[in-house]
Amino acid sequence: MTTPGPVPSVHVRSAGSALPGEPVDNTALAAALGVNEEWIDVFIGTRTRHFARDLTSGDIRWTLADLCADAAANALENSGTDPAEVEFLVLGTATPDHLMPATVNQVADQLGLDQLPTYQLQSGCAGAVQALSVAQYLIGSGEFTTGLAIGGDVCTKHLDLRRDLSEAAPGDLVNCVLFGDGAGAAVLSSRPGDRAVALRRVLNRCTGLGREPGQIIDWFGLADRDEPRQALIEDYKAIEESVPTMAVEILWELLDSLGWAAGDLDFLLPPQLSGRMTRLITEQLGVPEAREISCVADTGNNGNALPFLQLERLLQEMTSGQKALAVAVESSKWIKAGFALEHL
């Protein structure tokens, strides 16, 4: 089925998202965790987030597969794409429901899709961009026309409501108040549909040779389940230091590769760490003419969902002739990621 000839251009037809339940505000979160509400406001700057786990009962109300399937279905609906047109699925996540079966295959099942290639990329915030990258290559190969790129995370796995946090160090506390749950998805196709938003460039590069990870999420098996290791470790000092610098480099690398000037940008989708960090990074990126599209202050840091949540908001505003650029940094092994879009 491979057709020789020019590489097809890849378009983002639509995006969709799924956020579990009602937003949880800082008052409710502070009460549930026994931490100081004002501290969340000032140092994190995130107003609300959504949780797949019920804060009171601790019950899991949505699995990652549930959220990803909902987001994908919404994305399909937003462009009127028939699910039968979907020829592949790529999911980026750091928090799969199980190690096997890969969550992407449960998503396929929920969407009623069968007999198609699926990929799951184990990654943090860069996973969503990596999913776009794989989708771009698949469609660019000419073998596929239309597919879904999905990103999602269910971070509440590590939100232990039984812990007493009154004595916890700030670094430990951050982990509890930074994150949220959610999923996003985009329909990509060589056939644009009724709006032509071209995916011009995707950047995905590991730059962490010899560097200590900025973030570790561990997992436990039968043999080591009782070891007193922390499941989630973040080096916030290193993150605060490196991420803004890396973000600026990503911005310029994408602009240069496309021959775009900073002034050409109509929209900027900056990295979504927390309300406060995103504000700081956006200032350093220094493209005030571009309209900022951010969501983390309302959605919490839900990992691989974020770029798709931004994309969904972007598509609602973007009009013909406009350009947009997204920047993401994964601090685990210092991955640079980003993508550029142009509305034809």
Place this chain on the structure above:
Amino acid sequence: MNAVAVTGIDCRFPGAQDPGAFWELLMRSGDGTGPVPPPRWDPSLTGGPTEGGFLADADAFDHEFFRIPPRDAAAMDPQQRLMLQCAWRAVEDSGVAPGRLAGSPTGVFVGVMGSEWAQLTLTDLPGITAQIGSGNGYCMIANRISYHLDLRGPCMAVDTACSSSLVAVHLAVNALLTEECDRAIAGGVNLALSPALGLFYEKAGLAAPDGRCKPFSAGADGIGRGEGVGAVVLRRLADALADGDPVYAVIRGTAVNQDGRSNGITAPSRWSQQEVLATACRRAGADPHEVSFLEAHGTGTALGDMIETRALGHLHADRPRPRPLALGSVKGNLGHTEGAAGIAGLIKTCLSLHHRTVPVSRYAARENPQLRLAEQGLRLLKAPLRLPSGEPVLAGLSSFGMGGTNAHAVLESAPGRAVAGTRRAATPPDRSGVGLPEPSGSGLGAEVFVLTAPTERALHRNLMAQADAIGRRRTPIGPLCRASQRVKTGHGWRGAVVAGDSAELAGRLREAAGALRPTGLNASARPTAPTHPTRSTSPTSTLSSPTTEPPLTAWLFTGQGAQYPGMGARLYRESALFRRHLDGVDTALLPHTGRSIRDLLLTGDPAVHRTGWAQPALFAVGHALGATLTEVGVRPALLLGHSVGEFAAAVHAGALPLEDAARLVAVRGSLMEQLPDGGGMLAVHASADRLRDLVEREPLVGFAALNGPRSTVISGDLAALERIAESRELDGVRLRRLEVSHAFHSPLMRPALEAFRRVAEQVAGGTPRLPFHSTLRGKRLESEQLDASYWTEHIEAPVLFADAAAQLLDERPTHLLELGPRPVLTALARRLDDRSADPEALGRSTGPVALHPLPDPESDGRALAETVAALYRAGIDIDWTAAAHPARDDTPARLTPYAFATDSRFWHTGGPTRTTAPGALVAVREEPRAPQSDPSSTDAATATPPAAVTTTATTPPPQDPVATAVYETVAALGGYDPTALSHDSRFHDDLGLDSVALVELKERLTERLPAVGALPVQELLPRLTSLGELIGYLRQETSV
């Protein structure tokens, strides 16, 4: 364009009870074949095939659903029974309620090549009955469908041996294209009841020793017989697309020919096969090399496979195609389903195009090298073939008859769904001015799923079937509900549930099922008699429709005091219908209020408590609720409005145009607000009589509302009210000072009267066209006009709610709908109802049901949808098209089709043997099996049943000799289980007894009840429709 769309499919094949299971069987390359099951034949006695593809439950038939007496059902060829059920389900799958096709020019074409039932039953000459006549004959297999669905298009059975059902499809396609019919059911059925044909295959050297077809395989060694039944619903593609029908695939061209004087009558002919393939392609306007895959006849005989691949090679060898033609045959999974072979291949091809995947051909891995397929431009489907999406794909389908009648069809994938575009971008611009997004649910704000069935048991079974199917995968709920409203209405027992997503829907359907007590679920098992229907011990009737009185709904419009900031705002956000009607009232009010009432409500402005806003706001909410219900088909039978609520009631009664009512309410509120403050109102827990002297002593105080025997409101000057409150006569009486700005319905209102009258005189109030229970008069208005003097008097006079409502309740409404922002009047009315300790009322199990579409500030669309669902269950026919979201075009989903009962079984005993022992027809009724244990059903016994399904009282079993005689005679006549009958069972509609049977009934009854004397049957027939009526008549006759 000569294209015909396949819009509906149903089937049962070996190892697959429905199309979903069939597709799964194909995708896992499953084997549906197995040993000959009892009670078909015993190969150790008869010889012939020991294995093959057999249908499970081929003896089960839901005769009750089709109102066929058990005696008739027992005599019917099971091929008739299976085809009838299959046709019904295929029509449902096509998105149409089968009942809606009654009288339509719908054609029926059924392929069949054997009636082994006739061989078994017609050879027992002494056993021949009238039922056996209509129970046999190929034609009856098709004609039954037309009869039971009342279809008026061409109807025929087709026998061309193994190509029968594809030839039937060909005839159906032609009948559609020549406009002989607008819709067609095409199908085929095949049951192996006798080893005879298998013995023939053996003698002719065509039988596979293991009973399995192995198409194009090195191991191919002959035919294994298979059973099956399948049907498709066909429409001209243009019609299907115009109506938004879901399409599985498109038939682009078909052809049929004969091989004439070939090399022996049963020998296949390569030339003739080439010809029929080429003709079908030509008709489809397609070159053979454009075809991506082909479902072959593929019987798995050495000669047949060789000739078929050579004929294909003629068209495909050395052709310019990227890959060789992919080839497979479903016979590897099912065996050769003979008369149903063509439809099995067609359904497989349609599902392949629909799922965009062609399953593997079982046994293809070991390809027969002698066929040299590669040289013929062919390749066997050794792995599933994923078809490209987004572009049309062509498929071929062959079916060849043993006698030389060959058929071929060219199919195409369904045209892509028109891309609706970015839904959000396509949303019409927001005109509300308050920046609200378009409501997301149905027009009501929440989705209603409906389901009907002819009996309580059937409703239970189908609720569970839907719950299981819907619970399997999360799907958008809108298309599911839309499909249910289109397809699942029409039977007597109604279920309707409201849900937010498919998972919740599955749960609600299970709850609804749990609230039913289907007959016989607790019956203990009894041994079955060999030649009679078994009598079940079920306590209530299954053979009657629910006796539902038409619902009588009273609409009560709430008055002042019920308002609160933001009332109706959530509903406005969720329900497109309510939104449109509230916008409409707002437009009518705006010239008189000067500010948008809608915006006042949506912003939650506390000014709504000021009477100048409160009155028009309550009018707006009440009227919009009523208009919403009217739009979906609910009509008031009785109307009542409390004080200012009477304006909306008057509009719905047709006594005031909306614009005039809006003007009056706005002026009324505004004039009252301009009155000086200083008035108040006092609610007193006492009768008006007890207060009368006190009130008469105070000239500035009057009765404002007489709401009940111990609920009175007085109104007037604050100081005077205080004197009354402090008076010795009211010691120990509960009092409540109402928080009001003015003394409504009191002498303090007098200064507003003249100004109001001057406006009211410009408005022509008419006489209510519906029963209008006036709270001004305290009774139903007869001829009084709602004119200026009525509305002027209305301002000062007391609200006689108790009298008006009591008279309204005397009309015995079944439902009280409160149209206002919180339940006030329904609660008052319930107290009045309790008061009326009417001895007759004790017999009624319940009073009127109170419904509230907007019970509290949190009300989104759910309460409104629940109200509509409750009214639908009660028997009101809802206009579901109007209730759907106007701005949304949800293509209905496909629901799992009707689940037929399997507890009645009919078969022929004895079976064919080499001895001459006669066989016998038997009807076997198994005890109904208890449903799967379900947590919600255990609660049902104690909890009040959630009113998700209708329930009905059933008549007790007969006790006197006349009734016993009637029950037993009817039971014997129709072969019914007497305990399944009831007084409500109707001779024709429920029991399927025709006039001939009724004459026989008369004769038997005259014999059994000599006291009755001669029955004038001519007179009786039109008047007596049910058992109860006949028993009543006979009792009268015997007592004379």
